[in-house]
Amino acid sequence: MPETSSTPTSLPSLAAQAQRLIELGVHELSGIPADELRAFAEEAGGDDSDTLLAVHPDRAPASALAPLLRRDDKPGFVVVDMPDVDRFAPVDTLALPDAPLYVVTGLDRGDHMSNWSPDEALPALTKEDRTPLLLSEGIHWVLQQPAILERNRCFMTIGSRLRKENGALDTRTPAIWISNGTGRDGRERRNAPKVGWCWWGNRHTWLGFASATGRRP
Numbered sequence: 001m002p003e004t005s006s007t008p009t010s011l012p013s014l015a016a017q018a019q020r021l022i023e024l025g026v027h028e029l030s031g032i033p034a035d036e037l038r039a040f041a042e043e044a045g046g047d048d049s050d051t052l053l054a055v056h057p058d059r060a061p062a063s064a065l066a067p068l069l070r071r072d073d074k075p076g077f078v079v080v081d082m083p084d085v086d087r088f089a090p091v092d093t094l095a096l097p098d099a100p101l102y103v104v105t106g107l108d109r110g111d112h113m114s115n116w117s118p119d120e121a122l123p124a125l126t127k128e129d130r131t132p133l134l135l136s137e138g139i140h141w142v143l144q145q146p147a148i149l150e151r152n153r154c155f156m157t158i159g160s161r162l163r164k165e166n167g168a169l170d171t172r173t174p175a176i177w178i179s180n181g182t183g184r185d186g187r188e189r190r191n192a193p194k195v196g197w198c199w200w201g202n203r204h205t206w207l208g209f210a211s212a213t214g215r216r217p
Helices: 014-024 026-030 034-044 062-068 118-127 135-144
Strands: 052-055 101-105 154-156 172-178 193-199 207-209 214-216
Touching: 014 026, 014 034, 014 052, 014 135, 026 034, 026 062, 034 052, 034 101, 052 135, 062 135, 062 193, 118 207, 135 172, 135 193
Parallel strands: 154 207
Antiparallel strands: 052 101, 101 214, 154 172, 172 193
């Protein structure tokens, strides 16, 4: 198996990330005071270039975060056929910190898994002791480091899945990429950041699988 690819991960310090979320109003939509957000970033410490500050998806769901994304001055959006985006929750095997704020470490975009299906990528990530990103974490990553979203170098976030009423997993898997402005996206959304989905068994040459080494509160 190829080694984990080199991706542009140079994230700002946690303090700078906290300030960025405050400027975007994430503290207000999540009900977390700005001072609490800054204090968490200071306590978490470190200026590791691959450590991401994340708000728990129960506090800041994907539907609220996606419009905050920007590319070419165009806001992000969720595809129209994903009205249930906020029902995509952490997979059963993923241990998410029971806290409103946490950090995600060792980020990688997973370029080396481009043209793999989610069904192929998940066991490979597990074997590498890596954890797939949640959709909300992927959005946080692009909010803090917009350059991580490149044409032909976008990514899936298979840590989030939707379990149906009958107990089976929905075969849609969320991803973040760049709109071509075609179809129901609309021409005005060309080059905008896009939250959408792909089938569990499909491969896409332009989608990797975002993952991390772990999470901590």
